[in-house]
Amino acid sequence: MIISNTVSKLAPSATLQMSKKAKFLENQGYKVFDFSVGEPDLFPPDVLFSEALNAIKSKAHTYTPVSGTLPLKDSILKYTEKYQNLSGWTARQVCVSTGAKQVIYNALMASLETSDEVIIPSPYWVSYPAIVELAKARQVFVPCEAHNDFKLTSDQLERAITHKTKWLILNSPNNPTGTVYDTQTLYELAMILMKFPSVFILSDDIYESLSYTHVLCPHLLHVCPELQSRMLVVNGISKSLAATGWRLGWGIGPDSLIEAMEKIQSHSTSGSCCLVQKSVEHALNTIEIESYLNKNRQIFSSRRDVLMKALKRLPGGEALKCPEGAFYVFYPCLELLAHPKICGLGWKTDTELAEGMLQYMQVCTVPGSEFGKSGYLRFSYAVSIDVIKEGVAQIENFLKIC
Template identity: 40%
Template sequence: MAFLAAALDRVKPSATIAVSQKARDLKAQGRDVISLGAGEPDFDTPDNIKAAAIDAINRGETKYTPVAGIPQLREAISKKFKRENGLDYTPAQTIVGTGGKQILFNAFMATLNPGDEVIVPAPYWVSYPEMVALCGGTTVYVEATLENDFKLTPEALEKAITPKTKWFLFNSPSNPSGAAYSHAELKALTDVLMRHPHVWVLTDDMYEHLVYGDFTFATPAQVEPALYERTLTMNGVSKAYAMTGWRIGYAGGPLNLIKAMDMIQGQQTSGACSIAQWAALEALNGPQDFIPQSRVAFEKRRDLVVSMLNQANGLKCPTPQGAFYVYPSVQALIGTKTEAGKTIETDADFVTELLDAEGVAVVHGSAFGLGPNFRLSYAESDEKLEDACGRIQRFCASLRR
């Protein structure tokens, strides 16, 4: 359609949203469907946060806010970065957006010119390359394979950097793999970046608080302070506080970049929802006991899912260190046939046939840039996860050569 912008030819719809919508459609038709495609905690937002939002409404905090966020929230973000990450960002060096997506999008819009390259480890969150494309940049994919626990090696990063590289986009713990980088693994990557002063770092720390066992989270500018002046540290309240629908993301970074993002946002959406900002303020400043409680629940679910999937015929499921996803390989099942005689040629075939046969919705790994795998979100009840994994075991057992 000639009327539409040519930029739309460079992007495709979100696979995760598409899977979730297909599951909703099947449920509406009366199908028994367990949807494990969305990255959304099943817990409710903590009561103290909801109460803060209600109090804000009752106080009349319902007007436009400053574009970059209410001063109280920007102050809380500054303190959060210092308290939890050892990063000194003044409130003026912070910005609040409508979810982490807007933070990332505005950063790219403020910095990318045609021909600029953004290095993205694969597997990656489905929206990263689409944002880069919409903002006129070029994504350079670097595989982080199962053999390396889905983590990028310093050698692969070094090889991917060119004179056109503008950003290295880094996500730990990872969506979709759950891979998390230790301090030492991060230091090996930042050592590479120190040799290339033209490369900036955009770090997506959205799953910071969802790490398991004795793993300790770290972020690039914390590991290598010399990267501070060329790092944008992004985070948000969506995952840690079960606030996905509140749509609040935030970032800290160099003042000139924050000002540029502020200007773009001022002509785009202006400030994020006032009520959601007051709720986010309570999330950051209020009691933090929800986080360890949810972490314990997620770790238990992870262990359940990993155990059951590794008992399924043909699946290989590594144990992730963070987030709430597993990313099992279906390599051993490629070429098998369903009971109806359909051949599983790709991971997309696998998830399609799984949904049709057993009513379990997951996302094919090729949508995240690395297959044949699938992403399963274990942000669901133990009962649903056990049921879903049992169905997956049954489906895998039904496949034949």
């Protein structure tokens, strides 16, 4: 067989699989309420389109440097300082890729050996363990509980670290829970990390612009700048600028790691699209972007509130705590599974519930077990308020029909 054992055992992305099933039903003529994918239904800012037209008019068409153009890297560093209050790097410490996912892939592939371990707090984004598996390293999952807002604690971190630990992956605001790590928790984690200088930190900041309770999203480097020499800061434009299809993300980190990531990228995709790079270079630090980010934060905050109010009417909804960032609600579904109507259908797991809700109610979610935490459903509120209201009403109506 031509397919490797590693890839044969690899599961496809659960979020994309559920979305694919929803699209299939839509093509059959069903009205589907799709809460599965973290893709904003908004348009990117006008300035991004304007700069794309300017890039086309300039007849830009050639290969770009593998790790990104120098002007774009400078723009990324300015953006990072302005919106994240993080600085101290040079352009040679930036690697631009076709999305933040490729940045993470490149970093882990460039750094992991088969004996290495990667600490992944659970619940987690579905691709972290898959990429570690592709690198043939070992995932070390650390369960984070709802009573602690799904945050990794310093005690848990210290217990998880061994002489084989290469990376800690930290994602805040978090997918799938919407949790934002507070400054005190970050400080406690930083103090543990200072005791283990061989552990590197991958800070996945892709949702940093969507923190609803903080003007500035808290960051490990705010509380412990000493960690900068062993941290990779990952970000991009897919979530913040609703530019998922533009495929541009970046990593900022140590010279040696960035050089290794560039080496891998040179043998895979090479540099990202020249037109996209020029567009982002010129748009990223404009006043229009600042206004756009503020507006979107208000839009998603309002949608979150509507979804929270609706979900609280469902069984188990009263236990929900309002997420502080990203655009997801992690709904505990055990009480819903115990509902007489659901029991009668024989659905016993969150996976069966998600599949059944799509088939019977045309409501598409992602089961928590796919994020390493069974007994939950992830609802994305990167959809309109009408979809939120009608989708949850569809669930309520189904439960009433006995």
